[in-house]
Amino acid sequence: MRGEVAAVSCPSCGAGLMALGGGRVVLQVCAHCGAALDAVDNYRLLKTFADRRRPASPFQLGMKGQIAGIDWTVIGILGWAETWKGERWNWTDHQLFSPTHGYAWLTLEDGHLILTRAWRGPLGPNWITSQTVELAEHPPTIRARNRTYTYYETSDARISYADGEFSSVAMVGDRVQSLCFLAEDEMLTLTQTGTEREVELSTWPQQAETWASFGLTSLGKPWRVHPLQPYRPWPNERFLGATGAVLAFVSLIMGLLLLAQGEKVQPVMQPGASRLAFEAELPITHTRGLIRLVVQTDLYNAWSGIDVEITDPDDAPVFQTAREVGYYQGVEGGESWSEGNQTLSISFRPEVAGNYRVSLDVPEGGSGEGVEGSPIRTMQFLAYQGEAASFWMWLVFAISLPIAGLTPLRSWLHHKARWRGSDWSEED
Amino acid sequence: MTPARIIIVLSAAATLSGAWWLSANGVWGESTDLDRSIRTGSGGNTFTQTSVK
Amino acid sequence: MERRNCLKCGADLGESFRWARMVNCDHCGTAHVLRDAVFTVAGSSGVLHETPGLVHMLQPFVTPKGTFDPVGMVRFSYGRGAWDEFWALDEAGSGAWISVDEGDIVLQRPTSDKDLPHFPPALGSTIGHDSEDWTVTEAETARCIGFRGQLPEAFELDEVFTFVNASCGDGRLLSGEFHAGAATWFIGPWLDSFELGRPG
Numbered sequence A: 001m002r003g004e005v006a007a008v009s010c011p012s013c014g015a016g017l018m019a020l021g022g023g024r025v026v027l028q029v030c031a032h033c034g035a036a037l038d039a040v041d042n043y044r045l046l047k048t049f050a051d052r053r054r055p056a057s058p059f060q061l062g063m064k065g066q067i068a069g070i071d072w073t074v075i076g077i078l079g080w081a082e083t084w085k086g087e088r089w090n091w092t093d094h095q096l097f098s099p100t101h102g103y104a105w106l107t108l109e110d111g112h113l114i115l116t117r118a119w120r121g122p123l124g125p126n127w128i129t130s131q132t133v134e135l136a137e138h139p140p141t142i143r144a145r146n147r148t149y150t151y152y153e154t155s156d157a158r159i160s161y162a163d164g165e166f167s168s169v170a171m172v173g174d175r176v177q178s179l180c181f182l183a184e185d186e187m188l189t190l191t192q193t194g195t196e197r198e199v200e201l202s203t204w205p206q207q208a209e210t211w212a213s214f215g216l217t218s219l220g221k222p223w224r225v226h227p228l229q230p231y232r233p234w235p236n237e238r239f240l241g242a243t244g245a246v247l248a249f250v251s252l253i254m255g256l257l258l259l260a261q262g263e264k265v266q267p268v269m270q271p272g273a274s275r276l277a278f279e280a281e282l283p284i285t286h287t288r289g290l291i292r293l294v295v296q297t298d299l300y301n302a303w304s305g306i307d308v309e310i311t312d313p314d315d316a317p318v319f320q321t322a323r324e325v326g327y328y329q330g331v332e333g334g335e336s337w338s339e340g341n342q343t344l345s346i347s348f349r350p351e352v353a354g355n356y357r358v359s360l361d362v363p364e365g366g367s368g369e370g371v372e373g374s375p376i377r378t379m380q381f382l383a384y385q386g387e388a389a390s391f392w393m394w395l396v397f398a399i400s401l402p403i404a405g406l407t408p409l410r411s412w413l414h415h416k417a418r419w420r421g422s423d424w425s426e427e428d
Numbered sequence B: 001m002t003p004a005r006i007i008i009v010l011s012a013a014a015t016l017s018g019a020w021w022l023s024a025n026g027v028w029g030e031s032t033d034l035d036r037s038i039r040t041g042s043g044g045n046t047f048t049q050t051s052v053k
Numbered sequence C: 001m002e003r004r005n006c007l008k009c010g011a012d013l014g015e016s017f018r019w020a021r022m023v024n025c026d027h028c029g030t031a032h033v034l035r036d037a038v039f040t041v042a043g044s045s046g047v048l049h050e051t052p053g054l055v056h057m058l059q060p061f062v063t064p065k066g067t068f069d070p071v072g073m074v075r076f077s078y079g080r081g082a083w084d085e086f087w088a089l090d091e092a093g094s095g096a097w098i099s100v101d102e103g104d105i106v107l108q109r110p111t112s113d114k115d116l117p118h119f120p121p122a123l124g125s126t127i128g129h130d131s132e133d134w135t136v137t138e139a140e141t142a143r144c145i146g147f148r149g150q151l152p153e154a155f156e157l158d159e160v161f162t163f164v165n166a167s168c169g170d171g172r173l174l175s176g177e178f179h180a181g182a183a184t185w186f187i188g189p190w191l192d193s194f195e196l197g198r199p200g
Helices: A130-135 A207-213 A235-261 A391-404 A406-419 B003-024
Strands: A006-009 A025-029 A035-038 A045-046 A062-066 A068-082 A088-098 A103-107 A112-117 A141-142 A147-166 A176-181 A186-195 A196-203 A264-267 A268-269 A278-284 A290-297 A302-311 A315-334 A335-340 A345-349 A356-366 A379-387 C012-014 C023-024 C031-035 C062-065 C066-078 C082-089 C096-100 C103-110 C126-129 C132-149 C159-167 C171-180 C184-190
Touching: A045 A290, A062 A186, A062 A207, A068 C126, A088 A147, A112 A207, A130 A147, A130 A176, A130 C159, A141 A186, A147 A186, A235 A391, A264 A278, A290 A302, A290 A356, A302 A345, A315 A345, A391 B003, A406 C023, C066 C096, C096 C126, C096 C184, C103 C171
Parallel strands: none
Antiparallel strands: A006 C031, A025 A035, A025 A147, A035 A045, A062 A068, A068 A088, A068 A147, A088 A103, A103 A112, A112 A196, A141 A147, A147 A176, A176 A186, A186 A196, A264 A379, A268 A278, A278 A356, A290 A345, A290 A379, A302 A315, A302 A356, A315 A335, C023 C031, C062 C066, C066 C082, C066 C132, C082 C096, C096 C103, C103 C184, C126 C132, C132 C159, C159 C171, C171 C184
């Protein structure tokens, strides 16, 4: 082998440099002194940076790991800062190199790891500028890779730190404006510097596996949902949702069946002391369910007090009650209104079967503010036994609905959380 | 079928049958204004709900 | 094979320079570059050491543009690295060039456009082709450092030529090669290295 071998050392501080990347590395920043060196032109000193605060990243130059089944080496670390409306965001890009797949970025942002690589395929339309976004009435979209990406945000970030090797010239202090477009599981980033246009494609790799493959422990569960984060259902969530849907259907059917339960009891009527008063004997044959008494009146813009007393087959009083029934109707401002009820309904549970005695009296009533004799002209008395309290089933129905809608609801909330960071507003 | 799924199905079945039993027996279906104190033997008229509009 | 020692700490660098131009010392991490002589040349077709890559000779692979079987390859060196051009046959037996450079993969076929320049256009200049404006993004010289297998044209070892790459932003790359006044142009789409697979 002919040729001369030369050690690569920093021309600024003399420290030995590591070359981990391949032939497309154009910039090397000395980890020791921060000198930016032209990797293509014999490590010529381009610039030195005095202010060097390494971003808090557990990734180190030379670390190896696997993402999407591809072996990568961390060859460069780039710190980013963005300020907008007084808020500040920081994230760290790690330049990755793979001999088979070339160069990519692993971004650490809010505890999320994002894999970004160049995308050179066709776009429809060819390009979108920030002017297009500003003038658009609706969020602009881009077609690529059989997906539609919708405008998400414009990022205007500044490089705050650089260390290692890079496949593009990235100097501390450089500002980069990019337009981000989001599809369900991928983000396209359009960056234009001068005449050079670059499209990058970002995905959210399996987080735990990625951390582990680089020999690191995750920074903990991120508190914020990342726009690229896929919806992850709970274990058995879809099964639970399906069960909820079945429960809703069955409880609806059962509720209707329960409403239909109960049979009419033919009362033996005896007139009482006054015009509307009466005594009725109810032959109750079974004790399951409820007995329901219904008194239908013809009250109209009037009220009436109704007293009811019940005794059981042993002639012992079961209960007594006094109700007021009233029904009012009118027209106000062209709209008709009504309030109150013409019907009285009383339910109770029988403890024994046999003949129950109902005594009903109508002691008072009126059609205005005053108290006078009852305005009821005719009255009908009905009785039922074995009626169900179906509200239990309606309660089950009500509970089963959100369970059935669990996945749609959660994925909608997830979708909302993913798009929360978008800077699109309809007033733009 | 995993234990978690068995639990889900069993609790759904238990909820349904429980609701059916409570409904069919009319539990808590009584009117709430029924005065049962006479039955307990007070003998007095506790008829206090005289309606005056 | 001549062995090298680290210029910083003296540790043995082993035979790492066999196929790489750049080697890190295992002991102190210092990088070493091999200047001037890039790869040892032995025999008339050069020695092509196996390098890590997605495409390998006679191993068919699947792309979104069809399945290809690489039957020949040429290696060129440029700047600090090297790239491989595979002559690959599609299912119909028709050949195409697939160039592979660290994950950047392009599938190109010759274009018969007579209006394309016969001399290398300058970096950043614009050329017209297929009703699009193509901007020259790369203009460099390359040297053929080896070839093997079946190839559609004759290659000469150590032959130096100029090449340009131009793009119009529609996912295709237009490349021109210039040998002593004669120009050959190729055009075709970028292939996503993440979308390459083995058949079956």
